[in-house]
Amino acid sequence: MPTDAEPLDRLGFLTIGSFDGDDPGPGHEATLAVIELGERLGFDSAYLRHRHLQFGISSPVAVLAAATQRTSRIQLGTAVTPLGWENPLRLAEDLSTVDVLSGGRLQPGISVGPPMHWEHVREALYPDTADREDFGRERVNRLLRLVRGEPASSFSGTSGIETFSPRVQPHSPGLIDRMWYGASSEDSAVWAGEQGLNLLTSSVVRVRPGEEPDFAAIQARQIRAYRAVHPRGRVSQGLVVVPTDSATPAQKERYAAYAAARDVRVGVPQGPAGLLFAQDLVGSSAEIAERLHAHAGFREVREAVFALPFGFPAEDYTQILTDIATRLGPALGRPGPTG
Template sequence: MPVAGQPLRRMGFLTIGLFDADDPAAGHETTLQIIELGERLGFDSAWLRHRHLQFGISSPVAVLAAASQRTRRIELGTAVTPLGWENPLRVAEDWATVDVLSGGRLNPGFSVGPPMNYERVRGALYPDTGDVEDFTTERVARLLRLVRGEPASDFRGRQGFEEFSERVQPHSPGLAGRLWYGAASRKSARWAGEQGLNLLTSSVVKVESGAEDPDAPVDFAEVQRASIRAFRAAHPDGDAARVSQGLVVIPTDSATAEQRARYAAYVEARTPRTASPQGPARMLFARDLIGTSEEVAEQLHAHAGFQEVDEVAFALPFSFEPDDYVQILTDMATRLGPALGWRPTG
């Protein structure tokens, strides 16, 4: 577990990769350019969100395959791939392939549960098996076995002119150690620890029922810290188990007056949802952090969740322009990161 006040060891960023439906190539190219910029600025990692039937990246693994050929050092991750949309055998093949192409830089993050809006997409996604698909952690267990190299078939050998393997090919031995689970609750964080996975925390946590008075104020940072500690308590590596935090962070040091005004309006519009847990699942959103790097660093150092980690993947706001991302990433790398004790990777 990091010691309070110790330097930030690893800094990455996360983007949704928005695009215009009438010109999707331009948006995807912008995402690749942002990843290239991240490498030049010395970021340790770049992560893509997974968006189905939306105007954000629907196939992060394909985009990261392209990014792997335009970068040489920066690690590439998904945060997160919802496994309810995936066949574990096929996604294991895709991840292993991109990991090989990238030279061992892929960090797949994933989550479990039914696909979003499942009743609306079931007919297209699982027309014949929709009622019997297993969206529990057993789907994850299948994936883990396959990535770790356990048999996927009972046959190995030659058929005619073709050679067959009993396990997923290509096999990338280091990939299993770079699998991340996106957990919002203590229960799921504890489960991830028991599986020996790495933990992704984000700007959303689940306030579990019975943990406190439903009407009492809830502190996001304290809830997040409890989940991180539950994860490490269950993990074989204990306090050394890896956790990455993913808050929305907007440094404004080099922003123009127009940018600062837009950023402030964005944050103001999103702030009401952070006042209390939302919906039956009691999901609680973190406040976006905005201000100069010095101001943001001060807020982070006081954040109980941040105090538990030594690596982050700051989330870029969804709806900003490419020039905004350039400004934000540049300020992160040249001002905020150093204020947190981080050093860029050459």
């Protein structure tokens, strides 16, 4: 657990990559600039969310392909890719290609379940096969088999002047060990461990019927259950964290208002799935570090991928990332940038 004696090993961040629907170019460019900034600040990883049919990055793998050519060290991930929107074979090709371009830096996170607003998108997404699509865990297994290099075709060899491989090309041998699963329940966490996947936790957990809605305790229990079946698997925590050490008064006010608007969800399970949301952590790095060291979920991990708040201007992200790298990270035992 990360304490003063056992520091955080890896530090990353997660962004949604917002943009203006009428002029999307600047927003995508700003996302790439944030990743470049993260590398300069010494972050270990930068993750992108998926936002389909919204004004956030819809194709993180494509954006990360661009990021591979503008960075050299930082790990690049997705948190998470909802497989209901993807063909596992095509996704395996894209992931392997970007991993090769990055020199083995890709950290793909995935999840299962039907696409959001399925009843509204099914005809556009799967017009011929909607009633036959499997959105469960077998879709993950299909992807893992293909990434691992198992056969995708029964044909190999030469056809005319072209040569064909039975497995996904390019093949990136180390990618399978860098696959992550986004789980919000203990059952999903255990299943991820059984498949040999790394575990992405976030600011959302599922509350079991009759269970005390204590986010930190539930998350800690899920992580321990995962480690019981996969002791060597990596586990990352992804809370929304906003240090204000170098923030202007206007920024502090904006951050406080953002967190207050989201606090209505905290402590009360939401919807039929019983989703429980963590409180956003806003304050000085010293205050946030104290709260994290007391957080049962955080005490179970050695990696953190802190989520940036949505919809803020570039200067806010620069301030937040700089404070995380230079002040909060060191307060958690993670050395700050040296260059």
